Amino acid sequence: MSYLNPPEFVAKMIDAGEAKAFMSTRDTVIRAYMAGAILALAAAFAVTINAETGQQLIGALLFPVGFCMLYLLGFDLLTGVFTLVPLAWLDKRPGVTLRSVLRNWGLVFVGNFAGALTVAVMMAMIFTFAFSVPPNEVGQMIGSIGSKRTVGYAEHGVGGMLTLFIRGVLCNWMVSTGVVAAIMSTSVPGKVIAMWMPILVFFYMGFEHSVVNMFLFPSGLMLGGDFSIADYLLWNEIPTVLGNLVGGLVFVGLALYATHARTGLARRPAMQQEANTTMVG
Structure with a gap:
């Protein structure tokens, strides 16, 4: 069968987390770099569709192509390792320590950022003919996204920060x-269909993805967005990373682990309990 039941795929999640914890620095960074670059291209693709058609739903429907490609190729996003790698530590896999979990997260963050930034520079050059003319329509839209999703949150103070964090939680x-x-x-068809659905939801709803933002906001700065690097870090990237961590680890990783890998004892029917008591008496 092409479908694994929950206890089977949760066991594979733990195995995957263990493998990532022990992966060499070189392989971890390369895979993270490529994941960040491919997701950034998908984000540029979706924004281009939105700018040219004015239909956000079409962009959201097609954005998951990048996510599917990078996972089928075995590359890693920070959002994914937030969920998988801690499970190997919680499961007490030999040699998996909190330090190895944090090492993996740090390396993947660096690799994702480098890949997304590479594509950000390339696309900014395309949108401006190598910075020789003002940005085209797509470039202007990316610049406006950066402003709305940094300064726009800051205008609401604590409420804006909480909204940003919750969008990060829901995203991951x-x-x-x-x-x-x-x-x-x-x-492969099963994987693609299953991946496509939740990614469509996150993108259309405008939730905050730390790696997508590693492309959008550096691009926005290069394309004249009205915000600063400090705005980007404080009013987007850092709260988004924290929200992504909570969303992926708590609502996916720990939830599945708790009920399918560490399943609670089943309750006996009342009649069976009474019969057992009678037999003992």
Whole structure:
């Protein structure tokens, strides 16, 4: 069968987390770099569709192509390792320590950022003919996104920060569900269909994805967005990373681990309990 039941795919999640914890620095960074670059291209693709058609739903429907490609190629996003790698530590896999979990997260963050930034520079050059003319329509839209999703949050103070954090939580709830969905199927069509659905939800709803933002906001700065690097870090990237961590680990990783890998004792029917008591008496 091409579908794995929950206890089976949760076991594979733990195995995947263990493998990532022990992966060499070189391989971890390369895979993270490529994941960040491919997701950034998908984000540029979706924004281009939105700018040219004015239909956000079409962009959201097609954005998951990048996510599917990078996971089928075995590359890693920060949002995914937030969910998978801690499970190997919680499961007490030999040699997996909190330090190895944090090492993996740090390396993947660096690799994702480098890949997304590479594509940000390339696309900014395309949108401006190598910075020789003002940005085109797509470039202007990316600049406006950066302003709305940094300064726009800051205008609401604490409420804006809380909104940003919750959008980060909801984002990785969906994205990590997509990561798990890829594991629960053993066929390529099954993996793609299962991944596509939650990624569509996250992108259309405008939730905050730390790696997508590693492309959008550096691009926005290069294309004349009305915000600063400090705005980007304080009013987007840092709260988004924290929200993504909570969303993926708590609502996906720990929830599945608790009920399918560490299943609670089943309750006996009342009649059976009474019969057992009678027999003992």
